[in-house]
Amino acid sequence: MPAISMKVNGQVVTGEVEARTLLVDFLRSNLGLTGTHVGCDTSQCGACVVHVDGRAVKSCTALAIACDGASVTTIEGLARNGTLHPMQEAFREHHGLQCGFCTPGMIMSAIDTVNRRGKTLDEATIRHELEGNICRCTGYQNIVAAVQAGAAKM
Amino acid sequence: MENFAYHRPASVADAVAAMKKAKDGKFMSGGMTLLPTVKQGLAAPSDVIDLTGLKNSGISVSGSSVTVKAGTTHVDVATDKGIRQVVPALSALALSIGDPAVRNRGTIGGSISNNDPAADYPAACLGLGATIHTSDRKLAAGEFFTGMFTTALKPAEVVTAVEFPVPAKAGYAKFPNPASRYAMVGVFVAKLKDGSVRVAVTGAGPAVFRVPAMEAALARDFSAKALAGVTVDAKTLNTDMHASATYRAHLIGVMAKRAVEVAK
Structure with a gap:
């Protein structure tokens, strides 16, 4: 091999x-x-x-x-010395998850969005950017709020 | 997924040689279509020849043309400032493909070589009258896209670049499938600098096609109202679980008008 x-x-x-x-x-x-x-x-x-x-x-x-x-x-590579990455912390703070299965992908996509589009993201941009991430538990309201807050703190 | 031999050549000549040696080889660029196809067992190539090792990506913009190397990702086309200035419709089209992770990996060369009947890039190529550069020759878009998932490419021929003429104005509008974001119908309209008008439709038929009646109407008057009453025959269009041929024919009219309205 x-x-x-x-x-x-x-x-x-x-x-x-x-x-x-x-x-x-x-x-x-x-x-x-x-x-x-x-x-x-x-x-x-x-x-x-x-x-x-x-x-x-x-x-x-x-x-x-x-x-x-x-x-x-x-x-697994986001937290530093036991401190969550700002985007992880924002998902915790804003309850941007229910079962948590989609959360790792949501967070990695959200950070990619900030890397490409900056820290100030409006709701429409976030929703467009999350087109490739599906949550089956609940609505996207708290996820969008978490991404917006996490972006601002990155 | 069946196993295969993997090659990552560093030159076009080596890629072509690897393909000639393979029993049932496939070129792979971003892999956004090939990998799902192989995973589902719809294809089982003996060899996968990964073209990313060619490092053939990049965009050059001149006053009269935009040349996009085949390995350029959709995100790089969508965000290129030069393209946004001279063909904003191409930026918007690239930004509407798939989702961000797909746009980060998928390439223009891979998309047009696959020629999915619902892919976006074929509409831009045919709508602008692009020239497709390959390892062997140059082909007009009209000769390149020959049918459903088929192109004029020979088995060991690689797309190297796509050259688009800079139009006077162009626009793209699509009705995306809500799950896949593929076009159920997408219409690209362009008024070229010589005054000619091209209208290319993707998603509706077996492969991208032009609509001469719409082109004639828009050549007289490049406005949405000029398209009133110009219809497309549903007989040759696709029917599937997402839309009937009749509905697609209707959508072509609606999307064509929207494309003209957003053209700039």
Whole structure:
């Protein structure tokens, strides 16, 4: 099997994978980073969003081998010394979740949005940017509020 | 998902050579269509030839044309300041594809090579009269898109760039499928600098197509009201769980008017 190496949450990791191994499976099964979720597995729901070289990517629709040499950030890589990332803290503060299954993807997409569009986000922009992230518990009201507040604090 | 041999060539020549050697190879760019297709078992290539190693991305804008290298992602087209200045309709179209994570990864070369009947870029290519540059030749958009998921590309031919003429004005309007954001109907209208008008429709038929009757009406008067009464025959259009052919024919009229209204 081909050997790959990438930086995940700042740490260099290596592994052997089949060509068909998806990035999300490498993260979850090989590295035990189960914070990245598989919801739909058809690139619709966004629960699997991670950052690859600074950009949000659906890790269920990326080959691990194609990320050889890349720098990957997952939900586990956001907190610093036990302090939540401002976007995580905003989701807690604004109750931007119910069951929490979609939350890692929501947060990774929200941070990608701030990276591209800045810290001041209006509601319409946030809703457009969250098109690829689906929550099945409840409405998006608190998620939108959390993203807006978290963005301002980043 | 069936396993395959993976290649990541660093040059177009190596990519073409790898494809020629493969039994049933597929080129992959962003993988936004190919990977879901392979995951669902709808395709099982012997070899996947990843074109991202070509590092063939970038945009150049001149007074008369916009050239987008094949590996350029949708987000880079959507946010390019030069494109926004000379063909804002192309920026808006790129921003309407899929969702942010898909736009971060999907590329123009991959999109047009796949030629999904509901993809957005084919409408811009045909609507503006783009020239498709490949590893072998240059093709007019009208020759490139040949049918449902088919193009004029030979098996080991790679798209390298898309060259769009800068129009006098252009607009794009689509009725997106609420789940996938693919176009149920999308209409791209352009008035070119030589005064000619092109109208290209995606999402409605087996592949992107032009509407000569609308082009003639808009050439006389480039306004939404000029399209009143100009209809498209539903006979050749798609019917599926999302919309009937008759409904799609109706949507073409509505989207064409909206595209003219937003054209700039």
